[in-house]
Amino acid sequence: MDLTRLTIGELADLLRAHETSAQELLGLHLERIDDADGDVKAFLRLTPQLAAEQARAADRALKEGTAGPLTGIPMAVKDVLCLSGVETTAGSKILRGFRPPYTGTAVQRLIDAGAVVLGVTNCDEFAMGSSTENSGYFATHNPWGLDRVPGGSSGGSAAAVAAGESVFSLGTDTGGSIRQPAALCGVVGMKPTYGRVSRYGLIAFASSLDQIGPFTRSVEDCAVVLETMAGHDPLDATCADRPNDVRRGLDAGVRGMRLGVPKEYFDVEGMEPGVKQSVQRALRMLEASGAELVDVSLPHTDYGLAAYYIIAPAECSSNLARFDGVKYGMSDQDAQNITEAYMNTRRRGFGSEVRRRVMLGTYALSSGYYDAYYLKAQKVRTLIKRDFDEAFEKCDAIVSATSPTVAFPLGAKTQDPLSMYLCDVLTLGGNLAGLPGISVPCGMSNGLPVGLQVLAPQWREDTALRVARAYEVASGMRVEPALV
Amino acid sequence: MSEAWEVVIGMEVHVQPRTRSKMFCGCAIAPLNAAPNTYVCEICEGMPGVLPVINKAAVEACLKTALALECEIPEHTKFDRKNYMYPDLPKGYQISQYDLPMSRNGHLDVDGSRVRIRRVHLEEDTGKLVHAGDKLHKASESFVDLNRAGVPLMEIVSEPDIRSADEAREYAMALRILLRTIGASEADMEKGQMRVEPNISVRRAGNPEFGEKTELKNINSFRALHRAIEYEVKRQVDLIESGGTVQQETRGWSEAEQRTFKQRSKEDAEDYRYFPEPDLPPLRLDRAWIEKLRRELPELPAVRRTRLVEEYALPAADAALIASEREWADLFEGAVEKGAPAKATANWIIGEPTARDLSPDFLADIVTLVSDGRINRDQGREVLAESLSTGTSPSAVVSARGLTQESDAGALESIVREVISSNPRAVSDYRAGKRQALGALMADLKKKAPAANPKVANELLQRLLAS
Numbered sequence: 013m014d015l016t017r018l019t020i021g022e023l024a025d026l027l028r029a030h031e032t033s034a035q036e037l038l039g040l041h042l043e044r045i046d047d048a049d050g051d052v053k054a055f056l057r058l059t060p061q062l063a064a065e066q067a068r069a070a071d072r073a074l075k076e077g078t079a080g081p082l083t084g085i086p087m088a089v090k091d092v093l094c095l096s097g098v099e100t101t102a103g104s105k106i107l108r109g110f111r112p113p114y115t116g117t118a119v120q121r122l123i124d125a126g127a128v129v130l131g132v133t134n135c136d137e138f139a140m141g142s143s144t145e146n147s148g149y150f151a152t153h154n155p156w157g158l159d160r161v162p163g164g165s166s167g168g169s170a171a172a173v174a175a176g177e178s179v180f181s182l183g184t185d186t187g188g189s190i191r192q193p194a195a196l197c198g199v200v201g202m203k204p205t206y207g208r209v210s211r212y213g214l215i216a217f218a219s220s221l222d223q224i225g226p227f228t229r230s231v232e233d234c235a236v237v238l239e240t241m242a243g244h245d246p247l248d249a250t251c252a253d254r255p256n257d258v259r260r261g262l263d264a265g266v267r268g269m270r271l272g273v274p275k276e277y278f279d280v281e282g283m284e285p286g287v288k289q290s291v292q293r294a295l296r297m298l299e300a301s302g303a304e305l306v307d308v309s310l311p312h313t314d315y316g317l318a319a320y321y322i323i324a325p326a327e328c329s330s331n332l333a334r335f336d337g338v339k340y341g342m343s344d345q346d347a348q349n350i351t352e353a354y355m356n357t358r359r360r361g362f363g364s365e366v367r368r369r370v371m372l373g374t375y376a377l378s379s380g381y382y383d384a385y386y387l388k389a390q391k392v393r394t395l396i397k398r399d400f401d402e403a404f405e406k407c408d409a410i411v412s413a414t415s416p417t418v419a420f421p422l423g424a425k426t427q428d429p430l431s432m433y434l435c436d437v438l439t440l441g442g443n444l445a446g447l448p449g450i451s452v453p454c455g456m457s458n459g460l461p462v463g464l465q466v467l468a469p470q471w472r473e474d475t476a477l478r479v480a481r482a483y484e485v486a487s488g489m490r491v492e493p494a495l496v
Numbered sequence: 497m498s499e500a501w502e503v504v505i506g507m508e509v510h511v512q513p514r515t516r517s518k519m520f521c522g523c524a525i526a527p528l529n530a531a532p533n534t535y536v537c538e539i540c541e542g543m544p545g546v547l548p549v550i551n552k553a554a555v556e557a558c559l560k561t562a563l564a565l566e567c568e569i570p571e572h573t574k575f576d577r578k579n580y581m582y583p584d585l586p587k588g589y590q591i592s593q594y595d596l597p598m599s600r601n602g603h604l605d606v607d608g609s610r611v612r613i614r615r616v617h618l619e620e621d622t623g624k625l626v627h628a629g630d631k632l633h634k635a636s637e638s639f640v641d642l643n644r645a646g647v648p649l650m651e652i653v654s655e656p657d658i659r660s661a662d663e664a665r666e667y668a669m670a671l672r673i674l675l676r677t678i679g680a681s682e683a684d685m686e687k688g689q690m691r692v693e694p695n696i697s698v699r700r701a702g703n704p705e706f707g708e709k710t711e712l713k714n715i716n717s718f719r720a721l722h723r724a725i726e727y728e729v730k731r732q733v734d735l736i737e738s739g740g741t742v743q744q745e746t747r748g749w750s751e752a753e754q755r756t757f758k759q760r761s762k763e764d765a766e767d768y769r770y771f772p773e774p775d776l777p778p779l780r781l782d783r784a785w786i787e788k789l790r791r792e793l794p795e796l797p798a799v800r801r802t803r804l805v806e807e808y809a810l811p812a813a814d815a816a817l818i819a820s821e822r823e824w825a826d827l828f829e830g831a832v833e834k835g836a837p838a839k840a841t842a843n844w845i846i847g848e849p850t851a852r853d854l855s856p857d858f859l860a861d862i863v864t865l866v867s868d869g870r871i872n873r874d875q876g877r878e879v880l881a882e883s884l885s886t887g888t889s890p891s892a893v894v895s896a897r898g899l900t901q902e903s904d905a906g907a908l909e910s911i912v913r914e915v916i917s918s919n920p921r922a923v924s925d926y927r928a929g930k931r932q933a934l935g936a937l938m939a940d941l942k943k944k945a946p947a948a949n950p951k952v953a954n955e956l957l958q959r960l961l962a963s
Contacts (some may be wrong), residue, residue, distance in 0.1 A: 093546045101677055102544065114538050116545055189792070215544040219774035248547050249776050327774055330579050333588020334542045338640065376770035386771060 016044045016176035017493050020085050020233040023179060027074055027084050034084025034495050037179075038128055045130070045177045048495055053152045053160075054172040056091050058131035059098055066128040067283055074429070081236050082125030088172045088181035091132045092139055093119050093224065094213040102215045103135040103165075105148040106361025107341040114126040116213015118224045118241040119180065125240045129202065133168030137218040137363045139189055141165050142435035145426055146365045152196060153422070156460050157496035160419035163435070165176030166227070173227045177494030179228070179261055180228045180237055185216055186221045186319055188439025189415075191451040194227055195414035195463020198453045199491050200234045200480070201227045203271075203439075205470050206446035207252040210245030216331040217326035221443040229491040231452060231481040235259045238287035238473065257373055258473040265303030266482040269475075271295070276313040279280065280437050283416040286457025290415045294454040294464045294483060298411070301477075301486045308403040308410065312395045313441065320440045321433060322376045322389035328366075329373030335361065349453030368429065397445045404469045408443045409479050413465030414451040439463060448473040452480045453489055500701040504728050505664050505694050506656035507611075507713070509671060510649045511620070511681045513557030519620040519648035520548030520591065528687055532626070532641035540585030540646035547775050550575075554618055554648035555779070556789060557680040558598050561618045561650055563790050564678050567602030572780055575618075576775040578785040580766050583640050586624040594770040598781075604654075605798060606663065612655040621647040644688075650681070656695065656706065661725035665718050668692050673797045677822045689782045692721050697742070698732045707732070708742040712963075714749045714755060724749040728756050751942055799833035800825055817846055820880035829857025836863040842917050851880055858883055862890040870894065872901050872950055874942070903949040905956050911945045926961055934958070 015023065015032060015340035024172050026032045042060060049055055063086070068083035089095060092102045094112035102106035115123070123129065136146035144152040144167025152167045154160035155175035162171040166183025170193035173181050183190040185203035194201025202225045209224045216222060226237035235258055244253035273295065299305050303484060308428060337343035337357030344356035362370070376385035403410060415435060425432040442449040468476035483489070501942045517524055521539035534691035539546045562569055571630040577596035597617035627635035652671065658664050672690060683690040692715050697707035712728060714816055715721050720722050728750075732742050744762040749755075795803070795934050797819045804815035804825070831841045834856055840863050844851045851859060862883070866876040871894060879899070888896070902908055915937055916923055925933035934957070941953055 042798060094543075100544070100685070105542065110544070112538070112543060112545065114543070114546075213545045214548050216775075220665075249549050250547075250774075326771060330577050330589050330769070330771070332588060333579060333581055336581055336583075336588060338583045339541065339586060342542070350583060374769065377771055379767045379769070382769075384770075 015040050019230045020179055027369055034067040037086055038067040038291050038463045041130055048175045048177055051158055052155050052171050053150055054133050054168040054177055055098055055131045056134050058350050059129055063128050063130055070126045075205045085127050086179050087127045088130050088133045088169055088178035090135050090166050090169045090183050091117055092184055092215040095119055098382045103137045103147045105284055106335050110340050117210035117245045117300055121241050133172055135164035135168055135244045137346050139165040139186055140365050140369055143431050146363055148363055151422055155420045159421055161422055163196035167193045170194055173199045177300050180226055183227055184222055184224050186217050187443050188436035190225045191449055192415045192435055192437045194451040196291035196419040198461030199227050200231055200452050202234050202450040204473055205410055205448045208252050210248040210251040212245055212247040217426050220325040223439040231477055231484050235262055235477050246471050260474040261478050262481050264478055266298055266479055269303045270306050270407040271303045272308035272403050272410040273305050274308050274310045276310050277412035277438055280416050282434055287413050287462050290455040290457055290462040297486045299481055299485055306407050308398040308406050312399050316396055316441045317437055319389040322385050325369040325373030326376045326386050329370045332370055358419050393444045396441055400445045410467040412465050414465040418457050418460035442467050446470055448476050452479045501698045501733050502701045503657035503659055504656045504697045507654045508693040509652045510691040511683055513554050513650055513681050515551055515553040515647050515648055518646040519551050519554055520646055525642035529779050530643055535643045541642055558618045558650045559789050560678050561680045562599030564674055564796055565602035565604055565613045567599035567616055569599045569781055569786055572778045573598045574778040575776045576770045577773050579769040584625050586645055591773055593617035606666045611657045611667050614653045614655050615870045621649050661722045664694055664723045664725055668721055673820045677797050678793055694725055696728050708744045711746045717914055725927050765939055810842050813841045824852055827856055831860040834860035836860035837867050840867045853884055858890055865890055871899050874901050901949045902947045903952050905952055908948055908953055908956055912960055
């Protein structure tokens with residue numbers, strides 16, 4: 013039995029039966045990383061010493077019978093989540109060498125639950141991108157086709173799970189940065205409701221859109237990880253104090269549920285026929301399981317991308333102001349004055365996509381342009397939320413493709429930012445409206461994975477997970493690590 | 497000034513509310529002279545990934561201030577980011593309030609004239625830069641101290657209703673008294689807990705248009721405020737009268753040189769790109785909460801001052817002074833309630849600073865002992881000192897030390913005669929018509945007989961000198 017191909021649930025059973033140990037799992041996954049990551053390049057840094065300590069502690073807990081469902085399970089963390097004492101750089105050269113003095117809430121909760129941190133995964137710089145090619149270090153490759161991108165921005169985390177290098181991982185999703193790479197790498201990935209998981213310790217890209225979420229090999233695993241991270245945090249004023257009910261009715265099936273099919277999401281620019289067919293097949297399978305498919309409309313979909321590319325850069329222009337070379341990270345020491353020091357540090361430290369978005373956002377917030385751009389975009393955001401509210405009056409969840417395309421070749425879109433931005437056209441509405449959304453693998457097109465997206469009303473992660481779980485059961489879907 | 501000029505002043509006052517911790521993190525407020533960067537955490541240092549959380553005590557202090565200034569308080573308020581880069585601003589933006597402040601449209605009455613308050617809002621302070629070698633342009637190195645970064649600040653903005661340096665000072669002092677009375681701030685200017693920035697313009701009398709204004713910074717005392725405004729008004733008038741024009745700019749006050757100097761012109765003004773702080777949801781200002789805070793407000797200084805005059809027949813100046821510190825006024829009323837005479841009580845509080853540390857009971861005791869003539873004022877001071885150091889009641893001190901005032905003229909006569917015989921020069925001066933020589937004789941008498949009732953002794957002295 014290859015222990016790098018199992019789910020959290022399966023491994024937890026083996027661990028509790030003492031058929032394996034946390035330290036053995038750690039060793040096997042480090043070996044797997046050693047074998048595969050030269051090709052995949054999912055990890056920026058490994059944390060073997062930290063992992064060894066955690067694995068020993070996990071084995072003690074297993075021996076003492078105090079183990080939980082995540083005890084001893086190897087995980088990987090996107091490079092935007094602060095981990096005390098471990099270099100965390102948001103995929104950017106500007107933060108090279110930065111070791112945060114604290115650990116973020118979500119990661120801490122997983123560590124407290126006994127998970128073992130293998131290392132830090134690659135991503136687009138400051139989570140800005142859809143292919144992980146904007147990393148300040150190197151590109152990550154899709155385990156299903158090494159000439160393909162893994163999606164992004166959490167491409168390293170998705171690829172690590174897909175390649176059997178980690179049992180689960182954490183990503184962040186601002187416009188689709190968990191769901192889209194999950195789809196492209198053939199794993200499960202979920203963005204929770206805005207406010208479900210504390211953002212404390214998440215290096216912010218766009219504060220009103222960012223959420224932390226898991227990549228896993230099964231829907232149940234996804235629910236377990238989410239449940240562990242979720243819940244009120246006094247350190248995040250936007251994190252809600254609500255019941256942690258994400259696993260409610262997970263196995264209840266879809267019989268009697270109404271699943272909304274938004275026509276706008278099936279006619280987007282660049283939708284590949286193979287993707288559309290796979291998703292339609294999945295919808296028929298859900299229908300056969302007892303769900304009712306209903307037509308819904310999200311009429312402002314076309315404006316979502318434009319609104320998103322005003323709001324996200326506006327927030328990023330402010331969030332990234334702290335990277336000024338004064339307190340941490342890269343710092344130009346040759347400048348003659350402070351303005352020159354700022355400009356040199358930021359010009360050298362930030363990559364071109366980050367600079368582009370900082371400039372876009374600065375412009376959109378400028379005096380005289382604020383009303384025409386930022387304020388207008390916020391109004392569109394309200395309309396998009398209203399679209400979803402109205403759609404959810406007719407259905408319990410909305411189903412569509414996660415990404416209009418399968419994994420595209422490395423370099424295919426790097427010269428054309430607009431075509432790259434279109435990768436998120438089906439996912440960013442969920443961020444603008446603050447909705448939970450999950451992507452589950454739903455077959456292949458041209459030998460590459462396709463993702464089915466399930467969006468649910470705010471705070472109804474249980475609904476999204478239940479639909480995804482029903483599809484997983486009906487299709488007999490099992491995430492098999494690639495590159496074996 | 498060769499023509500009649502009208503001075504127009506609006507005030508921006510930053511006040512540090514009384515809180516234990518900073519505005520958006522749990523760091524304690526650094527005491528003055530704390531070592532640099534010892535009252536900091538990842539949040540106020542602006543580390544990647546951190547988030548702000550609103551300090552409820554700061555909000556309550558701001559709301560109380562707004563209520564005391566009779567401002568309107570909206571149902572919701574929100575925080576905004578003011579974006580600019582400077583090394584003392586670790587996040588690259590300051591969390592402040594832009595278009596939905598905690599409160600608006602209040603007023604403060606100062607000596608019968610009303611100064612309208614435009615808004616009172618909350619924000620966070622920046623850190624401090626320390627330059628190696630005094631002058632910024634010559635500094636070889638600059639250091640950043642973030643102890644103050646994230647300290648809460650209330651900004652109280654007035655309308656341009658002030659018409660002189662005197663009024664501006666009165667306004668600032670009245671505001672300070674109000675803030676201290678309601679417990680919203682210590683408002684100590686020297687500790688940087690209150691910073692006053694006047695916006696000043698001049699116009700020819702009768703002109704309805706405002707002139708170009710300048711904003712003054714670096715003012716560290718009420719006296720400096722007054723001088724800086726007087727200097728700036730003269731500068732502006734001289735400039736206009738000599739054919740120049742005032743430029744809208746920020747000017748600093750140099751205490752050393754007693755002049756204002758240009759810091760930043762309007763053209764250099766940054767575009768702060770304000771937008772709603774996405775890390776903080778809008779704050780609902782619950783009416784029940786507001787009403788609770790309103791009920792908790794103590795009697796405001798202006799009201800109390802009037803009442804002290806009406807209820808206790810205090811002179812206006814005494815009432816103003818006593819009402820300027822809530823503790824003094826509470827002490828005054830407490831002592832009077834215990835039976836001490838009002839005017840004498842006020843005199844003790846005003847004239848004997850250490851008396852302000854007494855309990856109302858002890859103060860009433862001491863004032864009564866003196867005004868009943870059981871001890872004299874000098875003895876009273878001794879009793880005060882002993883009561884404060886031992887905690888013994890003034891009456892008990894008097895009994896224990898057997899202190900009484902000698903009011904029997906017969907018993908004092910021999911001492912008075914001794915004073916007359918040992919001061920022949922003063923006696924002859926007095927008899928020659930120099931009434932002030934009596935003072936020297938009384939002083940000697942006090943030395944020889946500390947317990948003498950001064951009134952009885954004085955009469956006796958005069959009688960014996962006349963005979």
